[in-house]
Amino acid sequence: MIQITFVSNNGKTATAPPNSNLLRVSLREQGGIPFKCGGGLCGTCKCHIDSGLEHTDEVKAKERKLLTEQELASGHRLACQTFVNGDISVSWQPRAAAAAVSRPAPVPANADAVAGDGTKETPKESESSAR
Numbered sequence: 001m002i003q004i005t006f007v008s009n010n011g012k013t014a015t016a017p018p019n020s021n022l023l024r025v026s027l028r029e030q031g032g033i034p035f036k037c038g039g040g041l042c043g044t045c046k047c048h049i050d051s052g053l054e055h056t057d058e059v060k061a062k063e064r065k066l067l068t069e070q071e072l073a074s075g076h077r078l079a080c081q082t083f084v085n086g087d088i089s090v091s092w093q094p095r096a097a098a099a100a101v102s103r104p105a106p107v108p109a110n111a112d113a114v115a116g117d118g119t120k121e122t123p124k125e126s127e128s129s130a131r
Helices: 022-029 061-066 069-073 095-102 123-129
Strands: 002-006 012-016 046-051 076-078 088-091
Touching (some): 061 076
Parallel strands (some): 002 088
16 A cells, blocks of 8 residues: 655545555545546646655646646646555645636726726826716
């Protein structure tokens, strides 16, 4: 049996047979790796192999589409595409933090108004045109 440490889930550990899929182990053992599609299409299960990268299988084509060469070189993988053959430690960004990174910041309510012709109005102009 191999041991997987889910660092981002308070260091929870789980054991699994060799050649286990990382996401499936996380689901079965409540490891906490976030996921949506489970098929290498969305990238939600992006994680970092903190230790034991040498105990993971070859990077898949689907991972190369969603992760940069720099991310792959630094130990990032998609949990749904990764099979583990020895002890590893894995971490990930919590879902709220990952979503904040990928979503643009909301526009403040007091942002400059846009005139009908597409040009920006200053607050004084928009007040006077409302009269």
